Amino acid sequence: MAELKYLPAGIRLHIKEIIYKFTDDLSKYYYFHFEDIPTGLKAEKLLKNENIKSIPVPDEIFKDCGVAILTTNKEKVKEILDKNNIKYEIWVKEKEFKKIEGDINPNSCQL
Numbered sequence: 001m002a003e004l005k006y007l008p009a010g011i012r013l014h015i016k017e018i019i020y021k022f023t024d025d026l027s028k029y030y031y032f033h034f035e036d037i038p039t040g041l042k043a044e045k046l047l048k049n050e051n052i053k054s055i056p057v058p059d060e061i062f063k064d065c066g067v068a069i070l071t072t073n074k075e076k077v078k079e080i081l082d083k084n085n086i087k088y089e090i091w092v093k094e095k096e097f098k099k100i101e102g103d104i105n106p107n108s109c110q111l
Helices: 004-023 037-046 074-083
Strands: 030-033 054-058 067-071 089-093 097-102
Touching: 004 037, 004 054, 004 067, 030 074, 037 074, 054 089, 067 074
Parallel strands: none
Antiparallel strands: 030 067, 030 089, 054 067, 089 097
16 A cells, blocks of 8 residues: 555546546557656656646556556657656557566555
């Protein structure tokens, strides 16, 4: 279970994910995954004007909690994250999720 201070963000992300699953094809996006929740929330804030979607990290990427940023503009998001020294992995969903770039050591959010 994630730290309680991240509970409101987790609820918000789960609600957004439900809405996106009904209104969009999430398989067309690049999924950016981060080392921990604070880094993912920081990335979400930095990228708020870049037409991104944010959801809980899919279990197929990381079974613990986390934030995933979805975008079709991979290079622009990479540029912003690199400029701000934020480490990430990039995944795509074909039949299954496949990592295409990056290597992080995600931190568990277990209490």
